Amino acid sequence: MEQSLIDEADRCVQCGLCLPHCPTYNLSLSEAESPRGRIALIRAMASGALSISKSLNAHLSRCLGCRACEAVCPSEVNYGGLLDNGRAWMRQHPTGKIKNDGLTSFLIHTFTKPNRLQFLGRWLARYQGSALQGMVRTSKILGHGKLRGLEEDLPSVPTQSPLQQDYPTPGLSRGTVGLFTGCASSLFGRDVIVAAIYVLNRCGYSVHIPQDQTCCGALHQHYGEPQIARRHCESNIAAFSKPGVDAIISLASGCGATLSEYGTLATQKGSAKSFVNKHYDISDFLNHISWPKGVQCAPLKETVAIHEPCTMRNVLRCEQAPYQLLKRIPELEIKPLEQNDQCCGAAGLYNVIHPQLAASLGAQKREHLSTSGATVLVTSNIGCAMQLGAVIRKTSLNIRVAHPIELVAQQLGKGRDTKNEGHL
Template sequence: MNSAFYIKREAAKCVACGLCLPHCPTYGLLHDESESPRGRLSLMLALAKGELPLSDKLELHLARCLDCRACEKVCPSYVSYGLALDSARALIEVAREPSISPATRSVSILQWLVEKPGRVRTLGKFLWLYHLSGLQWLLRTSRLLKLFGFAELEENLTSPPTPKAAVEIYPTTSKSKGKVTFFTGCLTQITDQQTLISTIRLLNRLGYEVHVPPDQGCCGALHLHSGLPEKTAELMGQNIKAFTGNTEPILCAASGCTATLSEYAKYRESDESSDRFSSRVTDLNQFLAGLAWSSDIVFRPLKKRVAVHNPCTLTNVLRQEDKPYALLARIPGAEIIPLPDNSLCCGAAGTYHLTQTRIARQLRAPKIDHLRRLAPDILVTSNSGCAMYLAAGIREAGLAIEVMHPVVLLEKQIQNGTST
């Protein structure tokens, strides 16, 4: 990955028009040009040209970027800001001194865990025991988690599901309409297992056989956005290999993962297999909304208020933010309410809430205030990271709001469907 080349190429497109400024969450909070997309692009370019040495201040300005890519959606010059930012972070990672801060340690541990599927499965078993044994309650009531820098990471955990053995093929019992492959990712298997279960059930009900390649792993987002292109390429290659051998659509329920999968070709330009892989990737909401649903699929009425959160990756990268609304409209009686200020990031942003906790909480606070005022029964979001971070804020605020993926709600409301 030629980091300096990508930065120079994308920065050259920027005409500094400022149309991105009102859409940048950090600029809106800090009112600092260096915390805006065009300001950061100038810093990246100076770094790439060697005109500005790496410093703590420069690194902080770039680290504070959420990589929400709201700027890309409104840019008249089509600057690939996300690519430039990832390239700049790669340059920084090579040049800077290793950090041992609590936040950096948490991120490093997460990265190490997701590099191997076996480690994630082991983590799932540990978390299950951690919750059942009462150790979770003990550590949460003590100061040990905060002392060692794991409080922000641990507060996102909900009660983990019972570990389940992996199955590769889920046949449909309905009239067959085809086959799909399903990207389950890494941590989603233990943090949002219900979404994976509901997705498979719904696809089977709609007539699709679901294949779950056993050798798949982390999409690479955690490493990509931390400036680790070599490890990212390794994880991408692993997934490309795992999904080689068929041409079925690759569906993914977490928009953060889907966004990364859809851009493999951008980060592996000379690799034709990446082009083929990325061309098959489809957001789950998008796939379901594009189907001709059988009249046999009938939904039970739901007399509840459902607030919809639009993840940045679904909105700014995949451009599919309308699809959850189209799906939820199938449920009779449900009052569907877009969460106000949906265009602004919730603050989760991958590991951002671990490394830039103060700003992340400032961005989450208005979301929680809107939820308190709207008082919905359910909040749906299409990204597992956003779901965990918002759920943690909801628990902290003492609000009685369920958080789930749109597909979980759909599957629960199907008449004669199986739900948990």
């Protein structure tokens, strides 16, 4: 792997065009916190010129993995791949000096295992609905560190019944889609999943939710465990290979970005290619199909600010899809959130691992939200929704956070449509 890291790093001509686009460089104005600096560090590490150290790890760890640098690089440096492989190389090096910390490991290995996640979900729903939460907060038992921040920032977790495997369309069938539900999304974004099933069914698509699907692998891939990421990738390719699945739909752009790169991750390139060719973000899919006559959104007189997740802009490259989809709602005023090219600070587990840096990035979004005039903030990624929701809860801003599919479902009648949603 050393030589491939060096070869990729050597594609960087050190022009510096990426620096103004890098959130960590903008915060620190330090070369070592810039894409160019990190590429040089990875090259030096792989060539043996620099030994593995906690300081080197810190520079790579503070990278958001937002890939804003990659999107503007004229030399087309595969920065995302370089970072993932550099982190993996460091963690797997025989010196064994660098490991994920306890909280990070716990979260990765809980969120990516369905049984543990379901247990956590049930426990959180009870905890948040009881007097225990108030007692824990007033007792200060969690201290002032990362655990306390994590507890305070968690959105409420509803009590959840298991999802069915199949949701046939009540109308004339136009096809079947496989729905990728994700880990954090299935815990914190259940309303988004139900909204997606409702809209897809209304558009004539039956929804198949493979029960043996698993985590997309993003957390393992980005935190130095590519072998585990590959296992998840291959399990998902098998789970969605059922005949008759016309398209594979993801709801969270963080998961979608990883699914879209299964061609690189998988060992079986043929089946990975077929998976990737069928994969769409939900907004993108709904923009590609023709909608049945009579399926029309009711008007909504609100102002929506759209947050463009980095994974939507820099990996999936379909950040315009939610704008196009929401144009189906008459009278809705749609505007981009200012500085959408800068990460909100969610970035996987970044807001847990680097809470202060994430808070600085979140504060920038808060400023833009406060001048946006919006009553709804729309984002297509569950991690961004949680980060921005936590930012908003700490202010007096009266803005709710929604996925674009939730707004579309609401304006199609979900919640008062006994004819079409009885099965949900």
